[in-house]
Amino acid sequence: MLQLSHPALRPLALAAALVLGACSPMSSTAQTTPYVATDGTLLNVSAQGEAKRVPDIATISTGVVTRAVDSNSAMRANAEQMARVVDAIKAAGIPAKDVQTSGISLNPTYQYGENQPPKITGYEAHNTVNVVVRDIAKLGKILDTLAAVGANQINGPTFDVDKKDEAMDEARRQAIEKAQARAEMYAKTLNMRVRRIVSINEGGSFGPPMPMMRMQAMEMAKGADTSVSPGENTLSVNLDVVFELGR
Known part of the structure:
Protein backbone atom coordinates (compact mmCIF):
# COMPACT_ATOMS: atom_id res chain seq x y z
CA MET A 1 0.00 0.00 0.00
CA VAL A 54 10.75 -27.02 10.19
CA PRO A 55 8.06 -27.68 12.85
CA ASP A 56 9.25 -29.25 16.08
CA ILE A 57 5.91 -29.92 17.81
CA ALA A 58 2.67 -31.54 16.67
CA THR A 59 -0.85 -31.60 18.09
CA ILE A 60 -3.23 -34.51 17.58
CA SER A 61 -6.80 -35.15 18.69
CA THR A 62 -7.58 -38.66 19.82
CA GLY A 63 -10.37 -40.40 21.66
CA VAL A 64 -12.92 -43.14 21.94
CA VAL A 65 -16.46 -43.64 20.64
CA THR A 66 -18.54 -46.40 22.25
CA ARG A 67 -22.13 -47.54 21.72
CA ALA A 68 -24.48 -49.46 23.99
CA VAL A 69 -28.21 -50.03 24.44
CA ASP A 70 -28.36 -47.82 27.55
CA SER A 71 -26.57 -44.61 28.45
CA ASN A 72 -24.81 -45.96 31.56
CA SER A 73 -23.28 -48.88 29.67
CA ALA A 74 -22.09 -46.58 26.87
CA MET A 75 -20.37 -44.23 29.35
CA ARG A 76 -18.82 -47.05 31.39
CA ALA A 77 -17.44 -48.77 28.30
CA ASN A 78 -16.10 -45.46 27.07
CA ALA A 79 -14.38 -44.73 30.40
CA GLU A 80 -12.68 -48.13 30.44
CA GLN A 81 -11.47 -47.86 26.87
CA MET A 82 -10.38 -44.24 27.31
CA ALA A 83 -8.37 -45.18 30.41
CA ARG A 84 -6.24 -47.47 28.26
CA VAL A 85 -5.71 -44.67 25.76
CA VAL A 86 -4.63 -42.23 28.48
CA ASP A 87 -2.27 -44.83 29.96
CA ALA A 88 -0.69 -45.27 26.53
CA ILE A 89 -0.24 -41.53 26.22
CA LYS A 90 1.52 -41.41 29.59
CA ALA A 91 3.68 -44.42 28.70
CA ALA A 92 4.81 -42.57 25.57
CA GLY A 93 6.34 -39.91 27.82
CA ILE A 94 3.75 -37.20 27.18
CA PRO A 95 3.53 -34.96 30.29
CA ALA A 96 0.14 -34.12 31.82
CA LYS A 97 0.44 -30.45 30.77
CA ASP A 98 0.38 -31.56 27.11
CA VAL A 99 -2.85 -33.56 27.41
CA GLN A 100 -6.17 -31.70 27.53
CA THR A 101 -9.73 -33.01 27.33
CA SER A 102 -11.44 -31.30 24.41
CA GLY A 103 -14.89 -32.91 24.53
CA ILE A 104 -17.13 -35.43 26.27
CA SER A 105 -20.59 -36.19 24.96
CA LEU A 106 -23.40 -38.73 25.22
CA ASN A 107 -26.10 -38.85 22.55
CA PRO A 108 -28.98 -41.21 21.73
CA THR A 109 -29.02 -43.13 18.46
CA TYR A 110 -32.33 -43.36 16.59
CA GLN A 111 -34.16 -45.67 14.26
CA TYR A 112 -36.37 -43.91 11.75
CA GLY A 113 -39.46 -45.51 10.23
CA GLU A 114 -41.95 -44.26 7.70
CA ASN A 115 -44.84 -42.38 9.34
CA GLN A 116 -43.43 -43.21 12.78
CA PRO A 117 -41.71 -41.07 15.39
CA PRO A 118 -37.96 -41.73 15.83
CA LYS A 119 -37.20 -44.56 18.22
CA ILE A 120 -34.16 -44.54 20.50
CA THR A 121 -32.15 -47.70 19.86
CA GLY A 122 -29.11 -46.99 22.01
CA TYR A 123 -26.54 -44.43 23.10
CA GLU A 124 -23.21 -43.21 21.78
CA ALA A 125 -20.50 -41.83 24.09
CA HIS A 126 -17.53 -39.72 22.96
CA ASN A 127 -14.39 -38.70 24.86
CA THR A 128 -11.64 -36.75 23.08
CA VAL A 129 -8.32 -35.29 24.18
CA ASN A 130 -5.80 -33.01 22.47
CA VAL A 131 -2.21 -34.20 22.78
CA VAL A 132 0.92 -32.14 22.12
CA VAL A 133 3.85 -34.26 20.91
CA ARG A 134 7.19 -32.49 21.28
CA ASP A 135 9.28 -35.20 19.62
CA ILE A 136 7.94 -35.49 16.08
CA ALA A 137 10.21 -38.45 15.37
CA LYS A 138 8.05 -40.48 17.76
CA LEU A 139 4.71 -39.28 16.37
CA GLY A 140 4.10 -42.18 13.97
CA LYS A 141 4.77 -44.78 16.65
CA ILE A 142 2.52 -42.94 19.12
CA LEU A 143 -0.35 -42.91 16.60
CA ASP A 144 0.02 -46.65 16.02
CA THR A 145 0.08 -47.33 19.76
CA LEU A 146 -3.07 -45.30 20.37
CA ALA A 147 -4.97 -47.21 17.70
CA ALA A 148 -3.71 -50.52 19.13
CA VAL A 149 -5.02 -49.80 22.65
CA GLY A 150 -8.50 -48.74 21.55
CA ALA A 151 -8.46 -45.17 20.23
CA ASN A 152 -10.95 -45.24 17.37
CA GLN A 153 -10.88 -41.48 16.70
CA ILE A 154 -7.57 -39.86 15.65
CA ASN A 155 -7.37 -36.49 13.91
CA GLY A 156 -4.41 -34.36 12.92
CA PRO A 157 -1.60 -33.69 13.24
CA THR A 158 -1.21 -29.93 13.11
CA PHE A 159 2.38 -28.75 13.23
CA ASP A 160 3.86 -25.74 14.99
CA VAL A 161 7.16 -24.13 15.92
CA ASP A 162 7.77 -24.16 19.65
CA LYS A 163 10.11 -21.16 19.96
CA GLY A 207 1.15 -20.34 8.00
CA PRO A 208 0.98 -23.96 9.08
CA PRO A 209 1.53 -26.72 6.51
CA MET A 210 -1.60 -28.27 5.03
CA PRO A 211 -1.05 -32.06 5.35
CA MET A 212 -3.60 -33.62 7.69
CA MET A 213 -4.45 -37.18 8.57
CA ARG A 214 -7.54 -38.87 9.95
CA MET A 215 -7.92 -42.40 11.26
CA GLN A 216 -11.10 -43.99 12.54
CA ALA A 217 -11.32 -47.57 13.82
CA MET A 218 -8.37 -48.59 11.63
CA GLU A 219 -6.14 -51.61 12.11
CA MET A 220 -2.54 -50.47 11.84
CA ALA A 221 -0.25 -52.58 9.70
CA LYS A 222 2.47 -54.37 11.61
CA GLY A 223 6.02 -53.34 10.87
CA ALA A 224 6.75 -49.76 9.88
CA ASP A 225 5.30 -46.90 11.89
CA THR A 226 2.73 -44.56 10.38
CA SER A 227 4.55 -42.10 8.11
CA VAL A 228 4.49 -38.46 9.24
CA SER A 229 5.98 -35.57 7.24
CA PRO A 230 6.13 -32.24 9.14
CA GLY A 231 7.03 -30.16 6.09
CA GLU A 232 7.89 -26.50 6.67
CA ASN A 233 6.07 -23.64 8.41
CA THR A 234 6.15 -20.01 7.32
CA LEU A 235 6.07 -17.29 9.95
Whole structure:
Protein backbone atom coordinates (compact mmCIF):
# COMPACT_ATOMS: atom_id res chain seq x y z
CA MET A 1 0.00 0.00 0.00
CA LEU A 2 1.35 3.47 -0.96
CA GLN A 3 0.09 6.75 0.49
CA LEU A 4 1.60 10.16 -0.20
CA SER A 5 0.40 13.27 1.64
CA HIS A 6 1.26 16.82 0.52
CA PRO A 7 1.98 19.53 3.12
CA ALA A 8 -0.73 21.79 1.67
CA LEU A 9 -3.45 19.31 2.53
CA ARG A 10 -2.39 18.74 6.14
CA PRO A 11 -4.23 21.70 7.78
CA LEU A 12 -7.54 20.46 6.34
CA ALA A 13 -6.81 16.89 7.45
CA LEU A 14 -5.90 18.10 10.95
CA ALA A 15 -9.08 20.16 11.22
CA ALA A 16 -11.20 17.20 10.15
CA ALA A 17 -9.46 14.97 12.70
CA LEU A 18 -10.12 17.50 15.49
CA VAL A 19 -13.81 17.74 14.57
CA LEU A 20 -14.24 13.97 14.48
CA GLY A 21 -12.36 13.60 17.76
CA ALA A 22 -14.70 16.06 19.45
CA CYS A 23 -17.82 14.26 18.16
CA SER A 24 -17.09 10.66 19.03
CA PRO A 25 -14.80 8.91 21.54
CA MET A 26 -12.11 6.65 20.07
CA SER A 27 -12.18 2.93 20.82
CA SER A 28 -9.39 1.79 23.13
CA THR A 29 -8.38 -0.82 20.54
CA ALA A 30 -8.06 1.64 17.63
CA GLN A 31 -4.62 2.18 16.14
CA THR A 32 -3.78 5.66 14.90
CA THR A 33 -0.78 7.47 13.50
CA PRO A 34 -0.42 10.82 15.33
CA TYR A 35 -0.29 14.02 13.33
CA VAL A 36 3.30 14.99 12.66
CA ALA A 37 4.20 18.60 11.84
CA THR A 38 6.67 18.51 8.96
CA ASP A 39 7.58 20.38 5.83
CA GLY A 40 8.24 17.06 4.10
CA THR A 41 6.04 14.46 2.45
CA LEU A 42 4.84 11.37 4.34
CA LEU A 43 5.12 8.01 2.59
CA ASN A 44 3.28 4.95 3.92
CA VAL A 45 4.89 1.65 2.85
CA SER A 46 3.55 -1.85 3.58
CA ALA A 47 6.06 -4.70 3.56
CA GLN A 48 6.10 -8.35 4.56
CA GLY A 49 8.98 -10.42 5.89
CA GLU A 50 9.02 -14.22 6.18
CA ALA A 51 11.00 -16.87 8.00
CA LYS A 52 10.68 -20.59 7.34
CA ARG A 53 11.18 -23.26 9.99
CA VAL A 54 10.75 -27.02 10.19
CA PRO A 55 8.06 -27.68 12.85
CA ASP A 56 9.25 -29.25 16.08
CA ILE A 57 5.91 -29.92 17.81
CA ALA A 58 2.67 -31.54 16.67
CA THR A 59 -0.85 -31.60 18.09
CA ILE A 60 -3.23 -34.51 17.58
CA SER A 61 -6.80 -35.15 18.69
CA THR A 62 -7.58 -38.66 19.82
CA GLY A 63 -10.37 -40.40 21.66
CA VAL A 64 -12.92 -43.14 21.94
CA VAL A 65 -16.46 -43.64 20.64
CA THR A 66 -18.54 -46.40 22.25
CA ARG A 67 -22.13 -47.54 21.72
CA ALA A 68 -24.48 -49.46 23.99
CA VAL A 69 -28.21 -50.03 24.44
CA ASP A 70 -28.36 -47.82 27.55
CA SER A 71 -26.57 -44.61 28.45
CA ASN A 72 -24.81 -45.96 31.56
CA SER A 73 -23.28 -48.88 29.67
CA ALA A 74 -22.09 -46.58 26.87
CA MET A 75 -20.37 -44.23 29.35
CA ARG A 76 -18.82 -47.05 31.39
CA ALA A 77 -17.44 -48.77 28.30
CA ASN A 78 -16.10 -45.46 27.07
CA ALA A 79 -14.38 -44.73 30.40
CA GLU A 80 -12.68 -48.13 30.44
CA GLN A 81 -11.47 -47.86 26.87
CA MET A 82 -10.38 -44.24 27.31
CA ALA A 83 -8.37 -45.18 30.41
CA ARG A 84 -6.24 -47.47 28.26
CA VAL A 85 -5.71 -44.67 25.76
CA VAL A 86 -4.63 -42.23 28.48
CA ASP A 87 -2.27 -44.83 29.96
CA ALA A 88 -0.69 -45.27 26.53
CA ILE A 89 -0.24 -41.53 26.22
CA LYS A 90 1.52 -41.41 29.59
CA ALA A 91 3.68 -44.42 28.70
CA ALA A 92 4.81 -42.57 25.57
CA GLY A 93 6.34 -39.91 27.82
CA ILE A 94 3.75 -37.20 27.18
CA PRO A 95 3.53 -34.96 30.29
CA ALA A 96 0.14 -34.12 31.82
CA LYS A 97 0.44 -30.45 30.77
CA ASP A 98 0.38 -31.56 27.11
CA VAL A 99 -2.85 -33.56 27.41
CA GLN A 100 -6.17 -31.70 27.53
CA THR A 101 -9.73 -33.01 27.33
CA SER A 102 -11.44 -31.30 24.41
CA GLY A 103 -14.89 -32.91 24.53
CA ILE A 104 -17.13 -35.43 26.27
CA SER A 105 -20.59 -36.19 24.96
CA LEU A 106 -23.40 -38.73 25.22
CA ASN A 107 -26.10 -38.85 22.55
CA PRO A 108 -28.98 -41.21 21.73
CA THR A 109 -29.02 -43.13 18.46
CA TYR A 110 -32.33 -43.36 16.59
CA GLN A 111 -34.16 -45.67 14.26
CA TYR A 112 -36.37 -43.91 11.75
CA GLY A 113 -39.46 -45.51 10.23
CA GLU A 114 -41.95 -44.26 7.70
CA ASN A 115 -44.84 -42.38 9.34
CA GLN A 116 -43.43 -43.21 12.78
CA PRO A 117 -41.71 -41.07 15.39
CA PRO A 118 -37.96 -41.73 15.83
CA LYS A 119 -37.20 -44.56 18.22
CA ILE A 120 -34.16 -44.54 20.50
CA THR A 121 -32.15 -47.70 19.86
CA GLY A 122 -29.11 -46.99 22.01
CA TYR A 123 -26.54 -44.43 23.10
CA GLU A 124 -23.21 -43.21 21.78
CA ALA A 125 -20.50 -41.83 24.09
CA HIS A 126 -17.53 -39.72 22.96
CA ASN A 127 -14.39 -38.70 24.86
CA THR A 128 -11.64 -36.75 23.08
CA VAL A 129 -8.32 -35.29 24.18
CA ASN A 130 -5.80 -33.01 22.47
CA VAL A 131 -2.21 -34.20 22.78
CA VAL A 132 0.92 -32.14 22.12
CA VAL A 133 3.85 -34.26 20.91
CA ARG A 134 7.19 -32.49 21.28
CA ASP A 135 9.28 -35.20 19.62
CA ILE A 136 7.94 -35.49 16.08
CA ALA A 137 10.21 -38.45 15.37
CA LYS A 138 8.05 -40.48 17.76
CA LEU A 139 4.71 -39.28 16.37
CA GLY A 140 4.10 -42.18 13.97
CA LYS A 141 4.77 -44.78 16.65
CA ILE A 142 2.52 -42.94 19.12
CA LEU A 143 -0.35 -42.91 16.60
CA ASP A 144 0.02 -46.65 16.02
CA THR A 145 0.08 -47.33 19.76
CA LEU A 146 -3.07 -45.30 20.37
CA ALA A 147 -4.97 -47.21 17.70
CA ALA A 148 -3.71 -50.52 19.13
CA VAL A 149 -5.02 -49.80 22.65
CA GLY A 150 -8.50 -48.74 21.55
CA ALA A 151 -8.46 -45.17 20.23
CA ASN A 152 -10.95 -45.24 17.37
CA GLN A 153 -10.88 -41.48 16.70
CA ILE A 154 -7.57 -39.86 15.65
CA ASN A 155 -7.37 -36.49 13.91
CA GLY A 156 -4.41 -34.36 12.92
CA PRO A 157 -1.60 -33.69 13.24
CA THR A 158 -1.21 -29.93 13.11
CA PHE A 159 2.38 -28.75 13.23
CA ASP A 160 3.86 -25.74 14.99
CA VAL A 161 7.16 -24.13 15.92
CA ASP A 162 7.77 -24.16 19.65
CA LYS A 163 10.11 -21.16 19.96
CA LYS A 164 9.07 -18.50 17.46
CA ASP A 165 10.97 -15.41 18.72
CA GLU A 166 14.11 -15.93 16.64
CA ALA A 167 12.11 -16.67 13.47
CA MET A 168 9.81 -13.68 14.01
CA ASP A 169 12.80 -11.35 14.49
CA GLU A 170 14.25 -12.66 11.23
CA ALA A 171 10.95 -11.85 9.50
CA ARG A 172 10.89 -8.37 11.10
CA ARG A 173 14.39 -7.57 9.83
CA GLN A 174 13.45 -8.69 6.33
CA ALA A 175 10.26 -6.61 6.36
CA ILE A 176 11.97 -3.42 7.53
CA GLU A 177 14.73 -3.86 4.92
CA LYS A 178 12.09 -4.21 2.20
CA ALA A 179 10.24 -1.13 3.45
CA GLN A 180 13.45 0.90 3.61
CA ALA A 181 14.48 -0.13 0.09
CA ARG A 182 11.04 0.76 -1.27
CA ALA A 183 11.09 4.14 0.45
CA GLU A 184 14.54 4.87 -1.02
CA MET A 185 13.23 3.97 -4.48
CA TYR A 186 10.27 6.37 -4.18
CA ALA A 187 12.47 9.12 -2.79
CA LYS A 188 15.00 8.77 -5.63
CA THR A 189 12.21 8.77 -8.24
CA LEU A 190 10.83 12.01 -6.75
CA ASN A 191 14.29 13.62 -6.44
CA MET A 192 13.92 13.54 -2.69
CA ARG A 193 15.59 11.75 0.19
CA VAL A 194 14.36 9.68 3.13
CA ARG A 195 14.69 11.81 6.24
CA ARG A 196 13.42 9.47 8.93
CA ILE A 197 10.90 6.84 9.97
CA VAL A 198 7.81 8.45 11.53
CA SER A 199 6.02 5.29 12.73
CA ILE A 200 5.98 1.49 12.45
CA ASN A 201 2.87 -0.63 12.87
CA GLU A 202 3.29 -4.42 13.07
CA GLY A 203 0.98 -7.32 12.35
CA GLY A 204 2.01 -10.98 12.27
CA SER A 205 0.73 -14.19 10.76
CA PHE A 206 1.53 -17.88 10.85
CA GLY A 207 1.15 -20.34 8.00
CA PRO A 208 0.98 -23.96 9.08
CA PRO A 209 1.53 -26.72 6.51
CA MET A 210 -1.60 -28.27 5.03
CA PRO A 211 -1.05 -32.06 5.35
CA MET A 212 -3.60 -33.62 7.69
CA MET A 213 -4.45 -37.18 8.57
CA ARG A 214 -7.54 -38.87 9.95
CA MET A 215 -7.92 -42.40 11.26
CA GLN A 216 -11.10 -43.99 12.54
CA ALA A 217 -11.32 -47.57 13.82
CA MET A 218 -8.37 -48.59 11.63
CA GLU A 219 -6.14 -51.61 12.11
CA MET A 220 -2.54 -50.47 11.84
CA ALA A 221 -0.25 -52.58 9.70
CA LYS A 222 2.47 -54.37 11.61
CA GLY A 223 6.02 -53.34 10.87
CA ALA A 224 6.75 -49.76 9.88
CA ASP A 225 5.30 -46.90 11.89
CA THR A 226 2.73 -44.56 10.38
CA SER A 227 4.55 -42.10 8.11
CA VAL A 228 4.49 -38.46 9.24
CA SER A 229 5.98 -35.57 7.24
CA PRO A 230 6.13 -32.24 9.14
CA GLY A 231 7.03 -30.16 6.09
CA GLU A 232 7.89 -26.50 6.67
CA ASN A 233 6.07 -23.64 8.41
CA THR A 234 6.15 -20.01 7.32
CA LEU A 235 6.07 -17.29 9.95
CA SER A 236 5.51 -13.79 8.59
CA VAL A 237 5.37 -10.22 9.82
CA ASN A 238 3.52 -7.37 8.09
CA LEU A 239 4.77 -3.84 8.71
CA ASP A 240 3.20 -0.49 7.86
CA VAL A 241 6.05 2.01 7.95
CA VAL A 242 5.57 5.76 7.58
CA PHE A 243 8.62 7.59 6.22
CA GLU A 244 9.23 11.32 5.94
CA LEU A 245 10.64 12.38 2.57
CA GLY A 246 12.23 15.76 1.92
CA ARG A 247 14.54 17.69 -0.35
